[in-house]
Amino acid sequence: xxxxxxxxxxxxxxxxxxxxxxxxxxxxxxxxxxxxxxxxxxxxxxxxxxxxxxxxxxxxxxxxxxxxxxxxxxxxxxxxxxxxxxxxxxxxxxxxxxxxxxxxxxxxxxxxxxxxxxxxxxxxxxxxxxxxxxxxxxxxxxxxxxxxxxxxxxxxxxxxxxxxxxxxxxxxxxxxxxxxxxxxxxxxxxxxxxxxxxxxxxxxxxxxxxxxxxxxxxxxxxxxxxxxxxxxxxxxxxxxxxxxxxxxxxxxxxxxxxxxxxxxxxxxxxxxxxxxxxxxxxxxxxxxxxxxxxxxxxxxxxxxxxxxxxxxxxxx
Numbered sequence: 262x263x264x265x266x267x268x269x270x271x272x273x274x275x276x277x278x279x280x281x282x283x284x285x286x287x288x289x290x291x292x293x294x295x296x297x298x299x300x301x302x303x304x305x306x307x308x309x310x311x312x313x314x315x316x317x318x319x320x321x322x323x324x325x326x327x328x329x330x331x332x333x334x335x336x337x338x339x340x341x342x343x344x345x346x347x348x349x350x351x352x353x354x355x356x357x358x359x360x361x362x363x364x365x366x367x368x369x370x371x372x373x374x375x376x377x378x379x380x381x382x383x384x385x386x387x388x389x390x391x392x393x394x395x396x397x398x399x400x401x402x403x404x405x406x407x408x409x410x411x412x413x414x415x416x417x418x419x420x421x422x423x424x425x426x427x428x429x430x431x432x433x434x435x436x437x438x439x440x441x442x443x444x445x446x447x448x449x450x451x452x453x454x455x456x457x458x459x460x461x462x463x464x465x466x467x468x469x470x471x472x473x474x475x476x477x478x479x480x481x482x483x484x485x486x487x488x489x490x491x492x493x494x495x496x497x498x499x500x501x502x503x504x505x506x507x508x509x510x511x512x513x514x515x516x517x518x519x520x521x522x523x524x525x526x527x528x529x530x531x532x533x534x535x536x537x538x539x540x541x542x543x544x545x546x547x548x549x550x551x552x553x554x555x556x557x558x559x560x561x562x563x564x565x566x567x568x569x570x571x572x573x574x575x576x577x
Contacts, residue, residue: 262304262559265540268440268468270383270413272344274307276534276559278470280545281310285325286318287493288547293329294336296552301343303556309443309470309543311348311387312372323353327375335377346383346470347372348417348443350390360390365401369410381405385415385443395427399436406437415441417472421457428465439467446471446539447480448532449502449510452577463538471533474542476502480529482511506575513574517567523557530558532571 264273279300284293297308314326327347334340349368350360372381384405386398405411416427416439424442431438442462446454450473462469475481477495484499514525521528526544533542546552563571 264306266468267307267344267383267470267540268413268415269438269466270415270440270468272307272382272413274344274541275305276541277305277530277555278307278309278346278541278543279305280472280543281308281326281330282314283326283545283547284310284314284329286315286321290329290332292547294333295549296546297330297333299549299552300556305556306342307344307346307470307541309346309472311351311385312368312375313348313351313353313387316351316353323351324371324375327372331375331377340378344382345376345378346385346415346441347376347381348385348387350387358388358390360386360393360398360401362397362401362404365398366404369405373410380409381411383413383415383441384411385417385441386419386439388418389420389423395430396434396436399427399431399434402437413440415439415443415468415470417443418445420453421461424458424467425461428467441468441470441540443470443472443543445473446533446536447474447476447542448514448529448571448575449476449480449507451575455577459538468540469538470540471542474533474544475526475529479507480510480514480525482515482525485511509574510571513570517563517570521561521563521567523561524554526554527558527561528563528567528571530555531561531563532568534558535563535568 267274310326313323315321316323349365350358402414414437444454477498479499479502514528518525518528530542544555
């Protein structure tokens with residue numbers, strides 16, 4: 262499998278990342294271990310999580326996903342063949358997003374304990390915190406990198422002007438630079454990334470790891486009406502996609518999939534992998550069959566006719 266450079270991190274990653282939001286939530290610990298074994302065994306190596314996963318679930322406080330990954334790493338006895346990316350700054354009970362230096366330093370220690378590692382491979386700012394200067398946030402990462410607790414840093418959910426500002430601060434102050442960006446991007450959600458932000462990432466060599474790559478499952482085609490909402494914990498969230506454009510996208514995915522003997526999920530992921538500037542989409546699975554389907558997207562090459570049809574159906 263061809264691996265791709267992940268921005269300026271120095272890491273080479275397979276073109277699909279495993280989304281760890283399901284670990285300890287819709288995938289219990291034993292299932293999560295089996296999925297992670299299967300993922301790495303197939304030659305993939307980028308696992309994405311966050312300290313806030315899965316705080317949204319009843320009775321959860323955050324850190325559940327990192328804890329499961331940490332126990333899996335401990336059981337394996339090594340993690341030199343994987344890249345663990347986690348995030349900081351989401352609301353963990355304080356009522357707002359935080360990227361202050363003191364907060365990041367404390368949160369990093371908590372993530373390191375849960376993961377059971379000495380160093381986080383990729384540490385990402387989960388959300389923008391406009392109340393904290395980039396210089397303060399980046400100085401926290403500088404401290405962590407100097408202390409050997411973080412290897413590289415990235416950002417998530419920054420728009421083009423804010424990412425440009427952050428990169429400029431790094432250049433001016435010689436503080437660590439965001440090497441990656443994690444945007445909300447898929448064949449349905451195109452407008453927020455394509456254009457200025459995409460061009461900036463490509464111009465500055467920022468690696469792009471997309472989240473909600475399958476629109477929380479809508480792009481798999483299993484949600485066609487409100488009667489389908491009960492198929493998963495995310496079912497109710499499908500309402501916003503059920504419009505003329507959404508169904509047009511599903512029809513295009515199905516048509517391309519039928520012609521190329523692929524599933525709709527595989528086509529949606531292959532479309533992302535072929536987009537300029539995208540390093541690896543993130544996708545989650547809660548069963549071995551689901552995971553095998555997602556991994557199969559890497560071998561799917563969309564021809565020009567397929568790309569034209571998909572682009573036309575999903576034009577913002």
